[in-house]
Amino acid sequence: MRKKFTLKNTKDENKFVQVENNKLWYKTQTRVLYADTDAAQVVYHANYLRYFETGRAELIRDFGSSYKYIEEKNIYHPIVKIDVDYHYPARYDELIDIYVRPDKADVVKFAIEYKILNAETKKLLVEGTSIHCCTIEGRKPCLIDDITKGLFAAYQ
Numbered sequence: 001m002r003k004k005f006t007l008k009n010t011k012d013e014n015k016f017v018q019v020e021n022n023k024l025w026y027k028t029q030t031r032v033l034y035a036d037t038d039a040a041q042v043v044y045h046a047n048y049l050r051y052f053e054t055g056r057a058e059l060i061r062d063f064g065s066s067y068k069y070i071e072e073k074n075i076y077h078p079i080v081k082i083d084v085d086y087h088y089p090a091r092y093d094e095l096i097d098i099y100v101r102p103d104k105a106d107v108v109k110f111a112i113e114y115k116i117l118n119a120e121t122k123k124l125l126v127e128g129t130s131i132h133c134c135t136i137e138g139r140k141p142c143l144i145d146d147i148t149k150g151l152f153a154a155y156q
Contacts, residue, residue, distance in 0.1 A: 004019075004020050005018065005020070005115060005117075005124055006018065006019040006020060007019065007025065007099075010024075014026055014027050014028065014062060015027070016099070023101060023155075024101060024155050025099040025100065025101045025115075026055070026058070026059045026062055026099070026100050026101060026155075027097055027098065027099050027100075028054065028055055028058040028059075028097075028098050028100075029095055029096065029097055029098065029119060030051065030054060030095075030096060030098065031093060031094070031095050031096070032090050032091060032092055032093060032094050032095075032096060033092075034092055034093075036050075036092075037091070037092045041091055041092035042089040042090070042091055042092075043089060043090040043091070045084075045086065048084060048086070048116065048126045048128070049082065049084070051096065051098050051114075051116055051126075052082075052098075052100070052112075052114045052128060052130060054098060055098035055099070055100035055114055056100055056112055056130070058098075058100075059100045059101075059102075059112075059151070060147070060151065063147075063150070063151050063154065065147045065151075069147075070145060070147055070148075073145070074136055074137050074138075075134060075135070075136060075142070075145045076134070076135045076136075076137075076138045077110075077132040077133070077134060077135075077148070078132065078133060078135060078138070079130050079131065079132055080109070080131050080132065080133045081130070081131040082128065082129070082130045082131070083128050083129045083130075084126060084127075084128040085126065085127050085128060086125075086126055087123075087124055087125055087126065087127070088118075088123055088124070088125045089125065090116070090118065090125050090126075094118060094119070094120070095118075095119040095120065096116055096117065096118060096119055096125065097116070097117045097118075097119045097122075098114065098115075098116055099114065099115040099116070099117070100112060100113070100114050101113050101155050102148075102151055102152045102155045102156075103129060105144060105148075105149075105152050107143060107144070108133055108134050108141045108142065108143060108144065109131055109132065109133050109134070109144075110131070110132055110134075110144060110148060110152065111129050111130065111131050111132075112129065112130050112132070113127075113128075113129050114126075114127060114128050114129070114130070115127045134148070
């Protein structure tokens with residue numbers, strides 16, 4: 001059985017608080033492109049990972065930074081694990097809400113949580129988690145960078 005996902009507004013139009021557990025979420029939107037769908041005009045399953053990345057990138061940008069800036073410092077956040085639960089399909093030309101939040105962090109790894117909803121019906125379509133490892137120069141694990149630490153502090 002799926003957990004409830006009820007949100008209330010905050011002063012920031014892109015941030016919402018989950019009623020059930022008081023977690024803060026960032027929201028961005030996108031429209032499903034024809035290129036994201038299969039012959040039945042349903043989003044191809046792997047394209048939800050692109051939507052996750054869109055949410056993650058916009059979350060960091062809203063925080064005042066970007067992946068490009070972090071990578072210019074030779075810090076990278078490769079995904080080492082991803083979990084996705086598909087509930088209902090998104091279809092061509094539908095507007096979808098992408099909710100994203102920093103979830104857990106340890107010394108070198110961190111998790112980001114996602115929920116994708118149909119913007120009109122508010123039906124939960126997909127949810128998931130990505131686990132990232134901080135690396136220096138894309139190879140060696142390193143401590144979580146200060147920008148990512150700050151992002152987690154802002155959402156706890």
